[in-house]
Structures are given as structure tokens and as C-alpha cells.
Amino acid sequence: MMRVIEGSHAVAEAVRLAKVQVISAYPITPQTHIVEILSEYCASGAMNAKFLRVESEHSALAALIGAQSTGTRTFTATSSQGLALMHELLHWTSGARLPIVMAEVNRALAPGWNIWTDQTDSLAQRDTGWIQLYCEDGQEVLDTTLQAYRLAESVNLPVMVVLDAFFLSHTYEPVDVPEQADVDRFLPPFEPKFQLDTSAPCSFSPLVTPAFYMEMRHEIAAAMDEALSCYPEIEDEFAGIFHRRYGAVEAIHCEDAQIIFVTSGTVTSTCRLVLRDLRARGEKAGLLKIKLFRPTPVELIRNALKSAEKVAVIDRNFSFGSGGIFAQEVRAALCNTSGHPPVFGYVAGIGGRDITGELLEEIYWKTKDSDVPAAESIWMGLQKVDHGK
Amino acid sequence: MESDAFNRELMYSGHVGCPGCGAAIAMRFLLKALGEKIIMVLPACCWSVIAGPYPQSTLKIPVIHSAFETGGAVATGVRAALDIKGDSETTVVTWAGDGGTFDIGFQALSGAVERNEDFIYVCYDNEAYMNTGIQRSSSTPYGAWTTTTPGREWKKMRKKNIVEALVAHRIPYAATANIAFPEDMILKVRKAKSTKGSRFLHIFASCPTGWRIPSEMSVKIARMAVQTNIFPLYEVENGLKYTINYRPKEFPVREYFKLQGRFRHLTDHDLEQIQSMVNEDWELLLRKAAERA
Numbered sequence: 001m002m003r004v005i006e007g008s009h010a011v012a013e014a015v016r017l018a019k020v021q022v023i024s025a026y027p028i029t030p031q032t033h034i035v036e037i038l039s040e041y042c043a044s045g046a047m048n049a050k051f052l053r054v055e056s057e058h059s060a061l062a063a064l065i066g067a068q069s070t071g072t073r074t075f076t077a078t079s080s081q082g083l084a085l086m087h088e089l090l091h092w093t094s095g096a097r098l099p100i101v102m103a104e105v106n107r108a109l110a111p112g113w114n115i116w117t118d119q120t121d122s123l124a125q126r127d128t129g130w131i132q133l134y135c136e137d138g139q140e141v142l143d144t145t146l147q148a149y150r151l152a153e154s155v156n157l158p159v160m161v162v163l164d165a166f167f168l169s170h171t172y173e174p175v176d177v178p179e180q181a182d183v184d185r186f187l188p189p190f191e192p193k194f195q196l197d198t199s200a201p202c203s204f205s206p207l208v209t210p211a212f213y214m215e216m217r218h219e220i221a222a223a224m225d226e227a228l229s230c231y232p233e234i235e236d237e238f239a240g241i242f243h244r245r246y247g248a249v250e251a252i253h254c255e256d257a258q259i260i261f262v263t264s265g266t267v268t269s270t271c272r273l274v275l276r277d278l279r280a281r282g283e284k285a286g287l288l289k290i291k292l293f294r295p296t297p298v299e300l301i302r303n304a305l306k307s308a309e310k311v312a313v314i315d316r317n318f319s320f321g322s323g324g325i326f327a328q329e330v331r332a333a334l335c336n337t338s339g340h341p342p343v344f345g346y347v348a349g350i351g352g353r354d355i356t357g358e359l360l361e362e363i364y365w366k367t368k369d370s371d372v373p374a375a376e377s378i379w380m381g382l383q384k385v386d387h388g389k
Numbered sequence: 390m391e392s393d394a395f396n397r398e399l400m401y402s403g404h405v406g407c408p409g410c411g412a413a414i415a416m417r418f419l420l421k422a423l424g425e426k427i428i429m430v431l432p433a434c435c436w437s438v439i440a441g442p443y444p445q446s447t448l449k450i451p452v453i454h455s456a457f458e459t460g461g462a463v464a465t466g467v468r469a470a471l472d473i474k475g476d477s478e479t480t481v482v483t484w485a486g487d488g489g490t491f492d493i494g495f496q497a498l499s500g501a502v503e504r505n506e507d508f509i510y511v512c513y514d515n516e517a518y519m520n521t522g523i524q525r526s527s528s529t530p531y532g533a534w535t536t537t538t539p540g541r542e543w544k545k546m547r548k549k550n551i552v553e554a555l556v557a558h559r560i561p562y563a564a565t566a567n568i569a570f571p572e573d574m575i576l577k578v579r580k581a582k583s584t585k586g587s588r589f590l591h592i593f594a595s596c597p598t599g600w601r602i603p604s605e606m607s608v609k610i611a612r613m614a615v616q617t618n619i620f621p622l623y624e625v626e627n628g629l630k631y632t633i634n635y636r637p638k639e640f641p642v643r644e645y646f647k648l649q650g651r652f653r654h655l656t657d658h659d660l661e662q663i664q665s666m667v668n669e670d671w672e673l674l675l676r677k678a679a680e681r682a
Contacts, residue, residue, distance in 0.1 A: 021473045022466060050469040055500030059462035062455065062497065066430065066466025069453050072473055074466075092456055196428050196451040196467065198479055205454040207442040 008033035014145030057082035071195030080107035094129025099152030116352020119317035248292035257286025409604025411594030422578035434486030461501030487528035515596035559628030569612035601650020
């Protein structure tokens with residue numbers, strides 16, 4: 001049924017439809033609308049689930065580690081400082097091979113206090129063994145959350161569904177909320193591959209010596225590779241029922257493009273319009289949207305970018321001392337291919353500043369007019385700062 | 390007391406604790422009293438090692454090892470999952486050391502018992518971070534040497550009174566127990582098992598390695614902690630009803646301290662001061678038991 005709902009509500013509807021059994025969360029702006037609706041659903045009986053009102057994000061994930069290990073489907077949502085507080089247990093979740101799904105609303109990290117969108121929070125967790133799926137609009141948020149459970153439970157790794165603060169979490173859009181019967185066909189009840197069971201006692205996550213630890217880590221690496229190959233199959237099944245498909249990446253006009261934008265999240269929508277305008281003026285521009293990040297779809301990125309003359313990566317995030325994180329990843333994906341295009345790394349929209357169509361167009365012309373990037377990271381729209389000296 | 394509790398063994402032989410380990414003795418009694426219908430949450434502590442490395446385990450029950458500070462929270466999740474699956478028979482037990490309870494895990498524990506989560510939290514207390522090599526915790530008693538309170542820097546602060554902190558949450562049941570008093574411990578574990586909501590057991594578990602005592606003195610020293618009023622055996626129901634379970638002979642604390650290498654540096658004056666602190670604590674407990682019994 002078509003409804004006009006917030007991105008946050010799209011997450012909550014998907015969690016309801018996924019028949020999640022245990023939800024655990026601690027409030028942080030801008031994640032709150034997700035968990036407020038879910039706590040109402042649990043209270044009213046719209047969901048047959050336990051809602052745990054824990055005392056921190058660290059405990060929110062710890063509780064899910066317990067609940068998921070006891071054989072139930074689980075969910076949490078957080079943002080920024082909350083995700084940073086969970087860091088230790090993000091590693092724990094993947095190490096324990098628990099298919100927990102989390103909605104992560106991209107918000108800038110303090111100090112200074114900033115509640116607006118910025119991807120550094122989730123990208124800083126890229127080495128924790130979580131699959132990350134970046135979303136562009138409300139429909140994609142709902143669909144991706146449902147897919148996330150299939151993906152997580154297929155490979156026994158946790159999945160983060162990532163959405164921009166406010167631009168997506170608090171924006172009302174028409175979203176097709178599917179029927180329960182259709183979702184049930186796509187996502188059957190959770191069948192744990194292992195669980196805490198008094199009739200078959202096992203010890204989970206015990207002391208592991210160097211004799212075994214390395215193989216266990218290698219199995220996680222293999223599961224990540226498997227996620228890359230099984231995501232398209234899950235999307236095929238999803239499209240068979242719901243007639244929507246997103247792709248690990250989406251390449252638009254990349255075949256004949258001279259300059260290709262690389263984006264993720266809501267800036268992709270703005271870039272689609274800029275692309276349309278540039279094409280209308282005869283410019284050979286293209287767009288590569290990265291949705292699946294960890295596992296990085298290296299082959300798909302290479303194929304999309306191989307014939308471009310230049311690549312312009314938009315990063316609403318920054319790794320200090322290194323650069324925009326998607327730019328690094330794109331460079332890493334291309335470095336072992338011969339004659340690959342130069343990668344221009346643009347840092348924009350940090351801490352929730354708007355990335356407008358005008359700014360993207362400025363990036364396009366800047367890229368077109370330079371043979372090589374002027375710097376590893378080009379910060380866009382910086383104002384002159386008066387330190388009062 | 391039923392004899393089956395003493396005959397039942399849910400610990401395989403071959404744990405990897407130190408000789409005379411009080412924590413191993415405490416676990417054995419706990420499992421005898423609880424039986425096999427339990428799921429154990431085991432945050433980082435000596436027992437993360439004592440249970441044995443993968444693929445071996447000394448425990449015949451389902452165990453989820455967890456991060457140091459998560460004893461209260463992981464148990465919350467296990468209980469929630471059992472509840473939603475309709476399993477009301479299985480008891481959830483967290484088994485944590487003093488570091489994981491008094492210090493790094495205190496927030497998650499306080500949060501869990503404030504919500505009155507339906508589980509038993511057991512702290513086996515060996516009065517320092519023994520697994521990492523005898524560093525002070527907020528459970529380390531006044532006067533103790535540890536590797537982080539060396540020489541003249543021996544600990545000058547009182548041991549945190551964890552039971553009273555839990556009692557302040559008005560939980561249904563809180564009690565102390567001691568490896569030298571197994572019948573008392575088993576009765577309390579059974580009482581905890583038959584109570585609903587958050588239950589807390591504080592078990593005094595001596596550590597020959599960290600306390601600098603011979604391994605064969607482990608149980609004797611633990612017994613003396615009760616007999617000197619350093620570690621009284623008592624229980625508190627609903628945060629209000631205090632019951633003192635054992636009226637000790639009130640030996641002077643000096644005898645307890647003189648037997649342990651960790652207190653070797655203390656002077657007569659220090660011991661007099663400690664004696665008056667112990668007396669003060671005991672009188673406070675007596676007042677609570679008398680006024681509220």
C-alpha cells in the first residue's frame with residue numbers, strides 16, 4: 001500500500017514486516033523516530049516482539065548479542081556517538097557470526113555537537129566485519145531493511161542499513177509498504193544455524209588460541225566474499241515479488257561517460273538531476289552510486305569506471321591524514337587495473353552542510369578543467385575562517 | 390538439604406584454574422544448586438580462561454562468553470529471547486568477577502536490575518583483576534597490595550559495598566555467600582532460583598595467586614573472612630528485609646591479615662584502623678537487620 005512516510009518510518013515498517021522478535025535500543029537524535037514507532041508497535045501488539053529499553057548503545061548491542069545467540073531475529077538502530085560507543089561490540093557481533101540488523105542514521109561526530117548528516121560515523125566502522133548498505137530514499141530504506149535480514153542470515157554476518165540524517169530519516173516520501181503475505185514469501189521465519197540450547201549445551205565465543213583464531217577470521221573473510229555473490233540472488237528474489245531492484249552499485253550513463261561522479265546516500269538523488277542537465281547540454285557525464293560497501297564490490301566499480309577519462313568521488317566524510325573514504329576505496333579498487341582514470345576526491349557537505357546541484361556542477365567543471373587532481377582531497381565550499389588573531 | 394545437589398556435577402574435571410582457586414570451587418557449588426536448565430552469560434574474568442580454550446570446555450551447560458562490561462546486558466537479551474520463544478523454565482545466570490561487576494560492568498548491571506530483568510547475577514569476588522595479573526579493582530580491600538598499588542601506594546580506599554549498591558535498586562533478592570560455607574551458598578542459590586526478577590549473589594572466592602597465600606589455605610582464609618566480620622553472610626529481600634545468616638565468633642581481623650602476603654606491609658596501627666572500620670560496617674549491618682527484620 002502506498003503511504004507517505006518518513007525514512008525512519010520506512011525502517012520501522014520493514015522491521016515490523018520482518019517479524020523481528022527482539023528490539024533493543026537507546027535514544028539518540030536522529031534515530032529516535034525509528035524506535036519510537038517500534039516501541040508503539042510492541043506495546044500495541046502490532047508486533048509480537050520484546051522491546052528492551054536499555055541504558056546505553058553498548059548495552060543495546062550487547063543485549064542483541066544475547067538475544068540473537070538464543071535464536072531470535074533482532075534489530076537495533078543508532079547514530080554517530082551511539083555507533084562509536086558500540087564499536088567494541090560491532091567487532092564482537094561479526095566475530096560471533098550473528099546476523100543482527102541495525103539501522104544507522106548517518107550523523108556527524110562530536111565535538112562540536114552536530115546532529116546533521118555526515119558519513120564518517122558508519123565509514124569509521126568499515127573494518128568491524130559488518131556489511132553496510134547505503135540508501136538513497138525511503139523506498140530503498142524499506143526494501144533494503146528487508147533484504148538485509150535475508151543477506152545477514154544467509155552468510156551469518158551483521159548488516160548495517162545506512163541512511164542520511166534528516167535528508168532521509170526525517171523526510172516524508174511516498175513509499176510502497178508491502179503486504180505481510182508477500183514479505184513472508186521473501187523472508188521466512190529465522191532459522192538459526194546455532195543457538196544457546198540447554199538440551200545441546202555449547203560454549204560460544206570462548207578463549208581461542210593462535211592454533212584456531214586465524215582460520216576463524218578467514219571464515220569471516222570468506223563469508224564477506226559470499227555476501228558479494230549472494231546479494232544479487234537475494235535481489236533477484238526480491239524483484240520477483242516486489243518488482244524493484246537497486247544493485248550493489250548502480251551505473252548511469254557510465255558506458256560512454258568521460259567524467260563519472262561517484263556518490264552514496266541522498267546526494268545521489270541531487271546528482272541524478274545534475275546528470276540529466278549536463279547530458280541535456282551534451283556533456284558526457286556519468287554517475288556511479290555505491291550502495292553495498294563492505295564487502296566492496298570491486299569488480300562492479302572497475303567495470304563501471306574503466307572507460308571514463310576522469311572520476312569525481314563525492315565524500316561526505318573524511319579520514320584525517322588520509323582523505324575521503326569512498327575516494328580511497330575507489331582508488332584501491334582501480335589501482336591494479338592498467339590505464340585507469342585519475343580519481344578526483346571531493347569532500348563536501350561535512351556536518352550536514354547542503355550539497356546542492358550547483359556545487360555538484362562546480363565539481364564537474366573543476367574536474368573537466370584539470371588534467372590531474374590539484375590535491376588528494378579537494379574540500380568544496382570552505383569559508384574563510386577568522387581565528388581572531 | 391537434598392543430597393542430589395552435592396552429587397550432581399556440571400563441571401568436567403580438567404579446568405585450568407590455579408591450584409586452590411576459589412572461583413572454581415564457587416562455580417562447582419553454583420552449578421550443583423542450579424542444575425542443567427540454565428544459560429550462563431560469562432563476561433571477561435578469570436573464568437574466561439578457567440573454562441578452558443576452544444575446542445574444550447569444563448562446563449556442561451550452554452555458555453555465552455561476552456565482552457567485559459556486558460554481563461547485565463547480554464543476560465537481558467538472552468532472557469528476552471527465551472521469553473518471546475515461550476521458555477519460562479530456563480534460568481539465565483550471569484557469572485562475573487569483581488572487575489566485571491564493581492567496575493566496568495556496573496552500568497550494565499545497574500541498568501539491568503533497575504529494569505528488574507528476570508535473571509541471577511553472580512559475582513565471584515577475588516578482590517582484584519586477577520586474570521590480568523593482580524591489579525586493583527574497586528573491590529580490592531583497604532590495605533591491600535596489588536601490582537597497581539605497590540609498595541607504600543597500597544590501597545587506601547575502602548572496598549566498594551556492592552551488595553548495598555544493589556540493595557539500593559530494591560531488587561527482589563540480594564545475598565552474600567562464601568566458598569567455605571557451601572550449604573549456605575546452595576540454599577541461597579536455590580532461593581535465588583525460585584525468586585522472580587533481578588537477583589544478585591556476591592560470592593567471596595579466595596585467590597591464592599593474588600592474595601599471596603598457599604593454595605591449601607584458600608578455604609580457610611575464606612572462612613576467616615566470615616568469622617572476622619570482614620565478609621558477613623546475609624541476605625536482603627526487596628531491598629528492605631535484612632537477614633544475617635551466620636553470627637560469627639568475631640575473631641580479630643589481625644589473624645586474617647597476618648596470613649596473607651598481600652597485607653604483609655601493614656603495621657599494628659593500620660590493623661587497628663582496619664579493625665575499627667570492620668566493626669563500624671558490622672554495626673551498620675546489625676542496625677539494618679534489627680530495624681528492618
